[in-house]
Amino acid sequence: MKSSIVHGRLFFIVMLTAFLASCSRLPVIKPVDAAALQDTIQECRRPFLDIPYRFVHAIEVELSGRRTGTVVGVTVFEPASATIHSVVMTIEGFVLFDARYEKKVSVNRAVPPFNAEQFAGRMMEDVRLIFLAPDGRLSDAGVREDGSTACRYYGNEDRIEDVIVHRDNTWEIETYSNNYELIRKIRAFSVRDRIPAMVELTGFGFREYSLRLKLISAEPVSPETQPLRPEKAREEDE
């Protein structure tokens, strides 16, 4: 008897959760008047640098709330061509992952488990979310309930990307699935000259994870001196 009550409750909770999930709603973005629209859209571009840049971060990795390690990430991106080159290595300098994104992902090096199927695509998508402005269709621009500036873009596979810029210069990016479930949340802290000292990315879903990117260095990159396309480099050994 008691067992059937417990099962009944469990069923109810599962159904309620499923019902609530199906009723997920996107956060409301209150439109601004036409005169303020361009400024609002421009404000939403603030998190994304306009020129090629190189970032080096110490990245703390957490899986399901448990910290698993720290790696070093080097990211070079070129906004005009939406190109990214990303390298992840151990603190000792051992390269675990090296890939480029230019319309599609090409992996130069991936050491297990970084060579897992779909890992490269998802990883580069996370990097793209942080560094490159959304390339989807702008559907809303305005303010959120808390007064933050917000823009909503519809991208590939019906992914929805919200860019939220707060009054204190910090910013957030949220992506949602086509049934409005939150998939990624990025928060930038201690922003100075548009460059955050800390970025936190959380991935939701079957296996929750978070990456905390602590800035080591950021510098503009000249395309002439820093080609994003791989080149053979000469090196002297001994």
Next chain:
Amino acid sequence: MDFMTKEGSIKRGLFLIGMLLSSAVMLGWAGNWDDIERESAKIKSVTAHFSQEKHLQILTKPLVSKGRFYFQAPDFVRWEYTSPVRSVLLMRKGDIKRYTMGSRGFVEESGGSLESMQIVLQEISRWSRGQFTGNEHFSATIKRGKGPTIILTPKEKGLSTMISRIVINLSPDRPGVIKSVKIVESEGNFTLFEFTDVQINGKISETLFREVG
């Protein structure tokens, strides 16, 4: 052994580098393999500062890390980074732990396999005794010169996809001291370690191999 089959292969590769550096600092003056083995046997402890330069094609200037290294025979090692990311690798009587400073202070890292740790210890033990020849993973050659150079090349295809070669430059005039270690992963991708303030056979507090802080 296939280095690319299990999740632990990262740690394995990582620790191979770590143990290489550990043993490299301890190398004796290299006239030949017998010299190395004989001189290495005299070394009971080592302390040193190190700088690590990571060279990558997408970096216009290398990423520099700094730290300290401690070794106490037969198998106590502390490999500590002080910048830009604070991290401590402790090896103590067959037990290896790694801690990294993060937002919540020093935290022990998870994910390493016992197998990789055991391999590390075996290799450290072998190389710290100057036993490079007959190594399971690397072939070793000596280039004689003013400062002798040891070049290690992977024997296995799996490992060679991760490490192309390792070049160890020894001090020409100070037995037991090395100048640098260069780990070449691929073209344009290498790590250069340089050692300074190397002290041989000094007293090292036992707590350094037990406590992180």
